[in-house]
Ligand code: NAD
């Protein structure tokens with residue numbers, strides 16, 4: 184038994200259906216298949232992974248499953264956001280059909296957010312829904328994409344435009360897998376971790392200020408604490424608002440600006456977490472100009488992203504270009520842009536209308 188394992192529950196009860204599930208967090212969990220066993224309705228699973236993660240962790244997982252009498256088939260996809268599309272989804276369906284996977288065959292996502300989103304959408308739709316398990320292997324996937332049930336793929340005309348809400352039966356976040364993660368990917372995940380402190384928990388933010396150096400150095404205890412608290416916060420928010428009608432939108436702090444940066448630079452040039460870091464600085468600057476937070480708060484926010492090695496200055500484009508890209512955001516309703524703002528460190532709110540002049544000043548101040 185792993186003494187240091189921690190479990191966060193995502194509570195989802197609607198109607199008479201209980202879709203609640205545990206997130207197990209700790210070191211060495213990949214080989215602890217007893218955590219999976221209670222969630223598998225059949226002694227057969229299909230593991231979906233990619234050409235980077237598969238060679239690192241697939242054998243370990245399959246051997247552990249075999250030890251429990253669970254047969255697994257392997258579906259290895261090409262790596263990259265470019266492959267999060269209908270064509271790759273079809274590869275999953277084809278493998279499942281060719282191997283005669285049934286209603287009770289569990290799909291396991293072993294990888295980062297791309298694999299999680301693809302596999303989750305395949306699980307939601309194959310035979311109108313089969314059991315789904317997430318084994319996230321990036322920090323971003325462990326603190327964000329594996330929690331909350333959003334699944335989907337990109338369309339040539341827009342990112343994440345095709346998808347479904349579909350919850351996993353269990354999430355297993357093994358922090359040991361982060362040891363092989365490239366530095367830049369680790370830091371990108373830390374951006375979302377900082378976000379949770381900012382929107383919901385000043386004490387967690389303060390803990391992050393004190394422990395950022397340990398986190399960046401991949402200290403296992405620090406990582407596990409950060410993952411646990413991030414999952415707790417996301418789980419609370421998702422439990423309160425599964426389909427993003429209200430409080431869930433606070434998770435988008437910095438994202439309207441961030442998406443504009445990702446898009447303007449060309450997807451993949453800035454990692455999502457990097458764009459979110461610069462985007463959160465823009466949201467914080469906007470909050471300061473609206474007199475919600477003060478200069479000292481803004482400086483603390485800049486400093487923590489700097490400590491994490493994340494960008495705090497947005498790339499230079501015309502303000503009009505930012506405006507038109509921000510209008511593409513999914514949060515735009517009836518043409519009105521809304522922003523997530525900070526009332527203070529640890530508390531976020533949804534904006535009403537923001538005067539264009541203040542928005543323009545904010546953009547100009549935050550660009551390189
Ligand atoms: P990713 O899945 O592309 O992983 C990043 C890179 O790290 C990839 O090359 C991957 O192969 C590699 N990798 C993964 N685990 C590794 C490991 N342990 N060791 C070494 N390399 C490893 O990117 P991501 O940042 O994990 O996820 C981004 C995706 O998640 C985007 O498509 C985004 O839309 C989605 N997302 C979804 C949600 C949601 O709620 N569903 C939330 C946030 C993001």
Ligand code: MG
Nearest residue numbers: 375438455459
């Ligand atoms: Mg994000």
